[in-house]
Amino acid sequence: MKIEDLKVQYGTEVVLNHMNLTIEQGQFVCLLGPSGCGKSTMLRIIGELTSHHGGEVRVGERPTWEAWDRLAYVFQAPRLVPWRNALDNVVLGMQLRGMPGSKDELRQQAREALATVDIEHLAKRPAHVLSGGEQQRVAIARGLAVKPEILLMDEPFSALDVQTRHQLRDEIVRLWERTGLTIIFVTHDVDEAIIVGNRIVVFSPKPTTMLADIPVDLSHPANPLSPQFQLIRKQIVAKFGDDPAVEELTESNLG
Numbered sequence: 001m002k003i004e005d006l007k008v009q010y011g012t013e014v015v016l017n018h019m020n021l022t023i024e025q026g027q028f029v030c031l032l033g034p035s036g037c038g039k040s041t042m043l044r045i046i047g048e049l050t051s052h053h054g055g056e057v058r059v060g061e062r063p064t065w066e067a068w069d070r071l072a073y074v075f076q077a078p079r080l081v082p083w084r085n086a087l088d089n090v091v092l093g094m095q096l097r098g099m100p101g102s103k104d105e106l107r108q109q110a111r112e113a114l115a116t117v118d119i120e121h122l123a124k125r126p127a128h129v130l131s132g133g134e135q136q137r138v139a140i141a142r143g144l145a146v147k148p149e150i151l152l153m154d155e156p157f158s159a160l161d162v163q164t165r166h167q168l169r170d171e172i173v174r175l176w177e178r179t180g181l182t183i184i185f186v187t188h189d190v191d192e193a194i195i196v197g198n199r200i201v202v203f204s205p206k207p208t209t210m211l212a213d214i215p216v217d218l219s220h221p222a223n224p225l226s227p228q229f230q231l232i233r234k235q236i237v238a239k240f241g242d243d244p245a246v247e248e249l250t251e252s253n254l255g
């Protein structure tokens with residue numbers, strides 16, 4: 001996936017300008033930066049949910065509007081149909097994508113996607129009675145069921161309680177290691193970025209620039225108590241100097 005000279009402007013405000021980013025297949029890339037710097041905007045552009053005003057975004061050889069079938073999105077809120085059960089929410093996602101197969105075949109694939117996130121046993125439960133963590137697992141299963149090459153995740157765990165957030169971080173890392181998926185993960189939490197990502201792209205506060213592109217050569221999920229973790233943390237925090245944005249990024253939610 002390649003972003004070249006990207007520009008996004010709303011009215012007179014330029015949110016992103018001259019942004020370049022190349023992501024290789026199989027990377028787990030965290031886009032880290034303070035509120036309002038344009039992380040979600042960049043993700044939405046990759047996912048073709050919003051348009052840009054300059055530059056190019058390509059997935060493989062194709063522009064994003066031709067590559068939508070290679071991408072899946074997981075939002076901060078699970079966005080399930082509340083009266084449908086978990087399985088049928090996943091099937092709906094597949095149907096909206098126009099995936100081929102009979103209803104039974106789609107259901108079987110949906111069941112497999114639920115099993116990937118350990119909630120096959122909840123398949124028949126209506127979405128509105130599921131816990132927040134269970135709902136987010138359904139949302140991840142819905143994303144996986146369309147068999148994407150790139151999973152786009154926009155602060156997917158930030159609305160969850162601490163324990164569930166930790167569990168899902170571990171699970172997404174295991175899933176990434178098992179599947180070789182490319183994951184692009186937006187967060188404003190420096191610890192979360194180091195725990196899950198094998199590469200961290202650090203955005204400055206507005207006017208937004210890329211402050212750093214940091215490889216995380218740790219075994220994942222990374223252990224926050226390890227000296228290597230703390231070293232990378234220091235490296236990121238130093239990029240912000242005295243900027244007050246650093247407080248937001250380091251408000252630890254490690255629990």
Ligand SMILES: Nc1ncnc2c1ncn2[C@@H]1O[C@H](COP(=O)(O)OP(=O)(O)OP(=O)(O)O)[C@@H](O)[C@H]1O
Binds near residue numbers: 010015040
């Ligand atoms: N459709 C839009 N119209 C006008 N302004 C927009 C639009 N979409 C985003 N913006 C503005 O662009 C800036 C970047 O927003 P974005 O949501 O990408 O930030 P972010 O880094 O993801 O922040 P957060 O972590 O708070 O979600 C913000 O100032 C936002 O108000």
